[in-house]
Amino acid sequence: DAGVIQSPRHEVTEMGQEVTLRCKPISGHDYLFWYRQTMMRGLELLIYFNNNVPIDDSGMPEDRFSAKMPNASFSTLKIQPSEPRDSAVYFCASSLAPSIQYYGYTFGSGTRLTVV
Amino acid sequence: KNQVEQSPQSLIILEGKNCTLQCNYTVSPFSNLRWYKQDTGRGPVSLTIMTFSENTKSNGRYTATLDADTKQSSLHITASQLSDSASYICVVSAQGGGADGLTFGKGTHLIIQP
Numbered sequence: 001d002a003g004v005i006q007s008p009r010h011e012v013t014e015m016g017q018e019v020t021l022r023c024k025p026i027s028g029h030d031y032l033f034w035y036r037q038t039m040m041r042g043l044e045l046l047i048y049f050n051n052n053v054p055i056d057d058s059g060m061p062e063d064r065f066s067a068k069m070p071n072a073s074f075s076t077l078k079i080q081p082s083e084p085r086d087s088a089v090y091f092c093a094s095s096l097a098p099s100i101q102y103y104g105y106t107f108g109s110g111t112r113l114t115v116v
Numbered sequence: 117k118n119q120v121e122q123s124p125q126s127l128i129i130l131e132g133k134n135c136t137l138q139c140n141y142t143v144s145p146f147s148n149l150r151w152y153k154q155d156t157g158r159g160p161v162s163l164t165i166m167t168f169s170e171n172t173k174s175n176g177r178y179t180a181t182l183d184a185d186t187k188q189s190s191l192h193i194t195a196s197q198l199s200d201s202a203s204y205i206c207v208v209s210a211q212g213g214g215a216d217g218l219t220f221g222k223g224t225h226l227i228i229q230p
Contacts, residue, residue, distance in 0.1 A: 004159070042222035043160075043205070091159050104150055107159025 004108035006092050012114045018080040021111045023092030024073055033105065034067055034077050035091040043091070049075065082115045089113070118143040120208050120221035128227045133196055137224045139189040139206035147209040147217075151180055151191050154203040154223070163191070163204075193226075201228045 005024040013019050025032045033048040047057040049069045057067070064083070069075040079086055089112050093105035120141045129135050141149070148167045152160035164173045164180040166189070173180050177200075179192045193200055206221040 043220045045218075093159070104162045104165065105160075107161070109158050112157075 004092055004094050004106050006090075006108035006111050008111060009109065010112045010114075012116065013082055015083055015115055016081045017115075018078065019082045019086075019113060019115075021077040021090050021092075021113070023075045023077070023108060025075070025092070025094030026106055027073065029094035029096050029106075031095040032069060032075050033093040033095070034075070035093060035107075037089045037091060037110070046077070046090075079113075082113075084115045087113055087115050118208070118210060118219040120206055120219045122204075122206050122221035122224050124224060125222075126225040126227070128229060129196055131196060131198055131228050131230050135193050135196060135226065137191045137193075137204050137226070139191070139208075139221055141187050141189070141206070141208045141219070141221075143187075143208040143210050143219050145211040146184060146187075147211040149180075149182055149189050150207045150209070151178075151189075152205040152207060154205060156202070160205055196228045198228050198230060201226060 004026055007022045011019060031050055034046040035043050036046055037043045044059060046059045047067045048055055052069045052072055065079055067077045089110045091107050091110045093107045095105045123138045146168060148165055150165045151163045153163050154160040163178050164175050166173055166180055166182045168184050171182060177194045182189045191204055203223040203225050205223040208219050210217045
């Protein structure tokens with residue numbers, strides 16, 4: 001398995017533009033997570049899905065952020081409009097239920113977003 | 117509030133030397149503790165997982181310890197190599213916390229100098 005695949009690896013965009021981050025989880029994994037990582041705050045959970053259904057989006061900073069999982073092999077995180085404070089590394093991770101706390105996550109390599 | 121504090125924030129040591137990274141947590145009720153290694157430009161990768169009844173667990177040159185009474189864990193790296201340069205993140209799971217019941221530390225940034 002190629003692991004969790006994220007694209008693009010790097011994204012530089014101007015403030016106000018729409019940004020879409022993409023993720024392909026490991027085949028067979030029931031859970032998909034979107035995290036944001038900054039130096040100041042470390043890793044923060046934004047939203048997670050179970051069997052393609054959003055379960056908890058309380059970590060999404062504001063309405064400018066949205067995430068979808070149209071099928072078991074694809075998810076997107078969209079920021080519209082983007083702002084400089086959104087600059088961070090965004091990670092997608094997937095995991096196998098039911099003992100998710102034991103199996104842990106497999107993280108993708110992340111997307112480094114820079115909003116100028 | 118569940119918290120995970122890691123120290124030091126950053127550390128520089130010479131190749132071949134040993135080092136110990138610390139993790140203190142207030143997560144309750146405790147389920148397990150995991151150490152992740154994050155190479156620059158990559159996602160975190162799990163090194164070890166420890167449950168309540170485990171005191172020590174090794175993975176090659178990495179040895180993790182857990183003291184559930186004092187709520188402390190350490191990660192000891194023996195005979196460091198240049199490839200050990202990375203951030204090390206401590207993650208604590210709460211019982212019954214579900215898929216989002218994880219508390220992440222901010223990590224220790226380790227640099228191995230030749």
